Amino acid sequence: MRTPPNPAQATVIGMGPVGSLLALELARRGITVDAFERRPDLRAKTISAGRSINLAVSARGIAALQNVALAETVLAEAVTMRGRMMHAVDGTLTFQPYGADPSLCIHSISRGGLNKTLLTAAEATGRVTVRFEARVEACDLAAGSLRVNGEPVAMGEGPLFGTDGSASVLRRALLDDVSGHATEDVLDTAYKELHVAPGPGGTFRMERNALHIWPRGAFMLIALPNFDGSFTVTLFMPSQGLVSFAQLGSPDAVEAFFATHFADVVPLLEDLTGTFFRNPTGQLVTVRCAPWTDQRGRTLLLGDAAHAIVPFFGQGMNAGFEDVALLSDALDAALEGTRGPWTEVLRPFATARKADTDAIAALALENFVEMRDRVADPDVLLQKAVEKQLERTMPGEYLGRYALVSFHRVPYRVALEVGRVSDAILATVCAGKSRLEDVDLAWAQALVRERLGALRGMGEGVPARQKVTTR
């Protein structure tokens, strides 16, 4: 076991995916963890429908799970997604693989199943105690006390971690303490989850190894496969306006809307109008805040509490898991086998990490526009085709933005910068062209070498591609 910092105790608020992983990671280093979770124990209750039933996990999340020896367990019940399956209005299907190499894929996993696995593993260490149905209402950082379900609770002597999600109570207390600042930008697009039931014998009624997208400009539908053969389908649409959730106030309106825009999936959707009106309409928020630590360097926000992002790159949880993995690396580097204090670690970690979470927030918003408006655009399709050629013909030299974010672990800010330069190169070589064979690939390669030279070897040294087999 690695040397724990001093003191070997920590308090965690929020045992969602990131809090549970953090508690497990800390416990594996010998740290005693006292955790508070406002919801009941989800191993005894079923998770409520309508809030992101499944999630895409990719390289960063998998690497963090590997650190706690749980990647294989989690991926044993995942469904591989090798690319996007585009559904045109007339039902025509077009498959866009994620990479030139078919082993480049992301994995659809159950949010509830993942959370249960992490909680069980954390408790099994014997060092993690979780109080469920324990809502932290306030945090007095100077006094080192919390108010939980109306009662004062003294914190342990170790640090306090806030993994309590995008509406974090600790973030508010922290920012008051340090006169910090936060913005919570609510996207004008909201979401609603629907369901496609499995076929007979747990078969998949659409292509199973794909993330399905019905891009329709101002709105879109997506579907991710579940291990039991079902699909979780999500409608993303403006809250207000001409085509919006506000216009879908009756079963007739919902049926007509789906028949017009998503006719091919309508026969597969289970109880469309019942589910539509039963499930909540969720909001999507980008949280940016600074700092993530208090004056004493004894408090740290992680996951959505520090940096909630819109879900269009499938990176919110992956980024939160990467926080935990990088914090663990920072502990190793700072303590070097000594029992040094936490304060040497938390603030430098938070300062260094923030530039990357700001970058993934920007990437996620950019991908929203791409998925919604641009995936069916012929110019974009040509640029994607050229990008695939570059990835194939320049291994290790050229990696597109999606690959850098999803299949590699280079810092997100590098993926953002490289993506912008790549866009400019692709736009330059594709200008005025409509066919792949008309694009000057040698010119594109020369531009890559000239402008993206720093990329050379970037994929080396990181466990980029997860060699795992899932369903």
Ligand SMILES: Cc1cc2nc3c(=O)[nH]c(=O)nc-3n(C[C@H](O)[C@H](O)[C@H](O)COP(=O)(O)OP(=O)(O)OC[C@H]3O[C@@H](n4cnc5c(N)ncnc54)[C@H](O)[C@@H]3O)c2cc1C
């Ligand atoms: C529609 C949608 C699709 C998504 N798809 C993906 C995807 O494909 N891939 C991906 O990586 N990410 C995805 N995300 C993002 C992902 O859901 C989040 O980034 C992730 O859940 C963050 O985990 P967390 O543990 O930080 O926060 P949360 O999951 O919000 O967990 C916070 C926990 O803290 C508890 N809590 C909150 N307040 C208190 C309190 N005061 N006291 C005690 N406990 C408290 C909550 O009950 C909860 O258990 C998606 C998000 C949405 C909305």
